[in-house]
Amino acid sequence: MYALVDCNNFFASCEMVFNPKLEKVPLVILSNNDGCIVARSSKAKALGIKMGDPAFLYKNRKDIVMMSANFALYSDMSARVMQTLSHFSPDIEIYSIDEAFFSLEQGIKYIDKCTEISKIIHKWTGISVSIGAAPTKTLAKLSSEIGKKEKGVFVLTQNEIPQLLSNTSISEIWGIGQNLTSKLKQKGIYTAAQLANADDIWIQKLIGVTGFRTVLELRGIPCFEINETPEKKKSIVCSRSFGQKITELAPLQEAVASFAVSAAEKLRSQQSLAGFISVFISTNQETSTCHIHLPNATSDTPELISLAKQGAAKLFREGPYRKAGVMLANFTEEDQSDFITEPKRKKPGAMKVLDEINARYDKPMIRFAAEGIGQNWKSRRDRSSPKFTTSWDDLLKIV
Template sequence: MFALVDCKNFYVSVERLFQPALRGRPVVVLSSNDGCVVSRSDEAKSLGIKMSQPFFQLRDLVRSHGLVMCSSNFALYADLSQRVATVLREMAPRCEQYSVDECFLALDGVMGDLDALGREIRRRVLKEVGIPVGVGIAPTKTLSKLASFASKKWPKTEGVVDLRDPARQRRLLSLPVMTVDEVWGIGRRHTERLNAMGITHAIQLAEFDRKTLRRLFNVNVERTARELAGERCFDLEDSPVPKQMIACTRSFGERVYELALLEQAVATYGCRASEKLRGQHQLCRMVQVFVSTGTFTEGDARYSRSASVPMPYPSADSRDIVEAAQAGLRAIYVSGPAYAKAGVILMDFVGDGHFTDDLFAPAPRPNSHRVMSVMDEINRRQGRNTLRLARTLSDTGWSMKRERMSKRFTTSWSELPIAY
């Protein structure tokens, strides 16, 4: 048995937690560079605001309906996400943090009333963290996703939907709102193909011939159909599978023309990517860097290039990765274009300590692992970028535009809330 715990309008809920005046008002949180909507309050949804709706289309609503727009405060959201996960790990034998606002819980062997457990989960997370959540309980992960969706959509459920009863499963799958595009793992392209076959709702997918689904699509679509029918195919992942590629890319708040500013951006992205690499205890053997102008740049002013730089030896040292990224950047940079985006991608991973050195390659930096461990521990305790490479300390005019960002209430010593 599984439970999916899903934070309600997570980014908006975090903003309201530290700014109570926002409660009851229409609120949206914008994406990087304040581009488009990525989270909406119920009041904002009632105004017809859509996910991914561009910022410029909402300006009139600020004046006419008091809409509040907030810039993304990723550090704050990540910290609150971990606090929610910490509470949930105390309430179930196993927990998989599926995304920043969702966690799967394994309830196998849990005694007692699971519906009451779901309500206790809601109560504890709200009391100890301050974030409202919905809980979906079902024998498969796919059904628990739909149950969680239903728990947020219908107030009468009081935030908990229990689908252990096969009759209740069928009733939920048969509802008109349970279209096939709401099913976990069914993307836009699969939805279009399924609709063309006459499969428009979840109940139709659950009852469709399994062998035909595997032949026309793949094994995962077949397993999804089996899960909708109550057959367990996807298990809980206690720890995330190590990524085979790590990317850190950002669009700039303003157009960048100078190589020096691009070097600062690439150095910062390289450091962040190397932190993620060390977090999964691996080393990389290839660094790719890219730069590009805006998507809508026309004619000769448009420019996009990338370069791949092999590492002299496998490394997760920020200094090595930044050095390789800077070399790639200098190889592709040309003067003139208005650069709108850059990024660093790490590839070709090997296990930390599980590789054979090249006898003819340069020797790795001495004590690299110890230096990076100390750096990561200081940043973990004192806040990100407390200790960083000098290359990233200069003016950050290339950084993201976040004009409406709230304070980092829990992740910055200088911005902690003050009670008078």
């Protein structure tokens, strides 16, 4: 049996854990630079506030609380939820910051076990969750949505599958994107039931092997196993909108250097080397991009900083610039590099020590001078809550 745990209104819920007064008001979480809405509480959803709405639409609404995203808090709370879940199942696949698949052993009362897990997660972390269990991962995803509408837990049995599929649009199926939805509708398939009952040879030719596996999952036949090891990313992008527009090269190079540092750290965390770096800078009218192919793949931060700054210098014209970013791609494995043909590759020891030291603290203790000191270009987060769980200075005080 497969199950999916989904944290309810996760970003908003994290804020409510440390400020219970927020439970009584409509709460929205804003994106970097406080530009648009990226998360909403149940009360905010009831007002018709939509994901992606510009924040300025509600700036004069005194009945709505707007807060800047506090990703340090959300990431740590996510880790606590997943750690709690690991007490109940050895097989866990972290699907996103607020979702995880896990397996349930045979021969137990699934509804009782899922209810127990839900209660313990809320007790230990303060986060309420919905859990859906079903014979396959695709059906578990649909079941979790039903769980949100009921008492937080829904277990789908084999006999209940036909009714669920009849009431489910194909656009709601995990793995069926917008393009595939349009293609299926053109062929007269509008519901999950119609998709599940389609002819095997015909549907496989239409949507491919992976799509056909989704069809089998809808029929209750498991095809997607719990993946305990996250797939390595094929590209890494770090970008931000600036807190204030940039008109000079120096702060622009500071920004892309900082993005290169973050990207390089993520690259090393998955034990990869990059053979390609792309730098882009944007005004209100256009985006300019510089592509650089590396002769030798690397994960060395100083080398990537240098390349990022070179790219920014090539692109720079009269601004003002509102956004920039760095992308790394063309990855190879660290242990697959050829030290004979790549004699200039730097030893990774220094970067490993750097990562270990910075990982011990809530913010980087060792930084590169190229990132700048003031960093006035950084995104605005004027409404952010404290880092309650990752900073000693921000620990919640009870008086």
